[in-house]
Amino acid sequence: MTRALRIIASNPMSLAGLLLVLLIVAAAIFAPWVAPFPTHNTAVIDFAYANQGPSARNWMGTDLVGRDIFSRILYAYRISLGLGIVVLIIAAPVGTVVGLLAGYLGGWTESVLMRLVDVFLSIPPLVLAIAVLGVLEPTLTNAMIAVTVMWWPWYARLVYSIARSEREEGYVLAAEVIGAPTAHIAFREVLPNCLPAIITKMTLDMGFVIIIASSLSFLGLGVQPPTPDLGSMVAEGARYLPDSWWMTVFPGLAILLAVFGFNLLGDGLREVLGVDE
Template sequence: MIRSLRIISASPLSLIGLILVAVIVLAAIFAPLLAPFPTHNGSVVDFAFANQAPSARNWFGTDLVGRDIFSRILYAYRISLVLGVVVLAIAVPIGTLVGLFAGYMGGWTEAVLMRIVDVFLSIPPLVLAIAVLGVLEPTLTNAMIAVTVMWWPWYARLVYAIARSEREEGYVLAAEVIGAPTRHIALREILPNCWPAIITKMTLDMGFVIIIASSLSFLGLGVQPPTPDLGSMVAEGARYLPDSWWMTVFPGLAILAAVFGFNLLGDGLREVLGVQE
């Protein structure tokens, strides 16, 4: 652990990513304590301070009904991180198992599973998510389902490539010679060698999941008002540019900070875990 932190801290950009991610996660966890106006995460209105520019009272200004944008961004980070964690918690196991058994077993199993993966990968991710939400009601839960549907094939493709290259290695052949079952070889022998690449991709993907989720909310297909979401906040403020610039700029910068932080941290983890490009 200490060695890993030393490697990350040796790279200024990776260290910046680690700090950004830590700040964002802590801000989301302690949002009720850090938000100047914690009640502004809902349908509260305060017309006396409506559409106010950034000030000492409201650091990031207020929206059209007087809600503090800084407070809403803290709560929006909660939504984004929860969505990212849930999506990856579902997509990673599904994609990993599909790729693992397709790569190791080969034959018709490989052909069938990877053709299914290819079908999903042939559709642009955002289009696939929009199609799913076109059938389902736009809610946070359904947004998670939509993003998960488009995300698992990427892990299947990643793990498939690793498993296919590992199945001819000596330790796998030795396990086959002694009669180890297929499940044991796949899960106990090959899978551990896939984890560095999986963990690195998960870190990088947190930023991409936040972008996709924000894009869906921007289009009105994700988290619905009055629940604060970075994408919907950008969409709402975009209608009042350039006069009320703070309504769009600060939520946009919040998205940028999250994506930037996870990408830099992912690059650092790639070096720590020795994952090849």
């Protein structure tokens, strides 16, 4: 841990990413205490302050019904980070198991599983997510399902490429010679060598999941009002540009900061864990 922190601290950009991610996570966790107007994450209406620009009272302005945009961004971070975590803790294990079995077992298992992966990868991710939500009702849960469906193949492809090269290594051949079970070799010998790449990818993917989730909400297929979501806030404010610019600019910057932070942190972890480009 000390070595990892030393490597990240030696890289100003990675350190900035770590601090930015920690700040965003802390803001999301403590939103009820940090937000100036914690009740504005609901269908609150305050027409006395409707559609006002940034001020001492409302640092990032207000929306059309008088809700504080800064407060809603903090709560929107909760939704985005929560969705990203749920998607990745489902998609990463599923894709890892598929890629590991295909890469180590080879033969017909490899052919069947990787052709299935190729089918999913042949469809543009956002299109696949929209197709799933076209069948399901646009809710937060269904948005998670849609993003998960489009995300696991990338982990399968990553782990498959690593496992396929590892199966010819000496430690794997030695385990096979002494009669170790296939499951033991795959999950106790090969999998640990895949974990650094998986962890790095999960960190980088948090930013991409936030973008996809925000894109779905922008199209009206993700989190539904009055629940605050960065994508839906951008979509709502876009109708009133350029006059009410703050309604779009600040939620858009919030997305940018989250993606930027996770990308910088992911680059730092790649160096810490020794993952090849």
